[in-house]
Amino acid sequence: MSILKRLGVPIFNAERTRRQDVEGRGLEVAGMVEGPCTFTLGEVRAMPMTVVNARLTSVSGWSVRADWGGVLWTDFETHIRPLSEASHVTFSSPSGYDTTVALAELRTPRVLLAWQVDGEEIEFEYGGPLRMVIPQLWGYKSCKWLVRIELCGRMRGGYWEDRGYSRDAFVQPGTTRDLNDGAKAKRIAGGGEVTEF
Numbered sequence: 001m002s003i004l005k006r007l008g009v010p011i012f013n014a015e016r017t018r019r020q021d022v023e024g025r026g027l028e029v030a031g032m033v034e035g036p037c038t039f040t041l042g043e044v045r046a047m048p049m050t051v052v053n054a055r056l057t058s059v060s061g062w063s064v065r066a067d068w069g070g071v072l073w074t075d076f077e078t079h080i081r082p083l084s085e086a087s088h089v090t091f092s093s094p095s096g097y098d099t100t101v102a103l104a105e106l107r108t109p110r111v112l113l114a115w116q117v118d119g120e121e122i123e124f125e126y127g128g129p130l131r132m133v134i135p136q137l138w139g140y141k142s143c144k145w146l147v148r149i150e151l152c153g154r155m156r157g158g159y160w161e162d163r164g165y166s167r168d169a170f171v172q173p174g175t176t177r178d179l180n181d182g183a184k185a186k187r188i189a190g191g192g193e194v195t196e197f
Contacts, residue, residue: 003066003118004126007179010062011125014159015095017145019124022094027113027130031150032086039079041129045115047071047079052110054135055194056142057171063186063194064179068133069116073106076113086151090158091132091143099141099158100167101134103151110135110193113146135193137169 026038050072057063082103089106092098105111114133115122122128127144134142140160161167173190177183178197188194 002120002123002126004064005123007064009064009126009179010058010060013125013144015093015097017093017095017097022124022129022145022147025094025147027146028148029080029150030148031090031152032083033151034081034083037080041115044071044076044113044130048075050075050112051116052112052133052135054110054133056133056135056139057176057188057194058139059165059169061176062179062183063176063188066117067119068112068114069119070112070114070130070133072109073111073113074109077107080149080151082151085153088152088155090148090150090152090156091146092148092150093143093145094147095145097143097145097159098156099143099161100152100156101137101141102155102168105134105137108136136171138166138171140165141169 026040028038030036051067051069053067055063055065088100090100111134130146131144132142155167175185176188178186
């Protein structure tokens with residue numbers, strides 16, 4: 001059982017992705033890259049692995065810190081060779097959930113495609129076998145059940161963005177419940193990754 005389950009991290013499955021929709025799927029890369037391709041999960045996991053201790057912070061009012069294991073976006077990017085006109089990336093799950101992130105945000109040093117949390121496999125309900133972890137943005141940008149990446153030349157909408165959420169999704173000042181500390185309410189400064197606690 002991962003730290004996410006032990007701490008009771010809320011489970012969101014907006015598009016009702018099913019386990020059978022994900023199992024056996026590779027990771028498709030399309031759009032503004034030198035050559036579209038598909039990686040197997042094994043090929044992604046064979047890339048250099050990094051562990052990043054970071055908080056995932058939800059716009060719905062909670063935050064959890066963990067050691068996320070996977071391949072850094074900056075390492076992954078060397079395998080897909082974006083074209084110079086690419087400025088954004090759309091991440092998609094098999095059931096239709098999608099979200100777009102500026103390429104500049106992905107190139108910060110703590111963003112990764114993750115398959116582990118605190119040394120354990122990320123459970124399906126928390127986005128396994130492969131999900132994004134983008135600590136400086138609200139959690140809805142950290143796409144779960146990742147099966148498709150498309151590089152593009154503009155910011156797009158997305159599942160939550162089309163329902164009124166911010167397209168940039170920078171973590172804003174306010175209060176969040178620290179799930180690592182008994183869900184105590186704590187103030188966050190905003191402006192990026194939560195590092196106060």
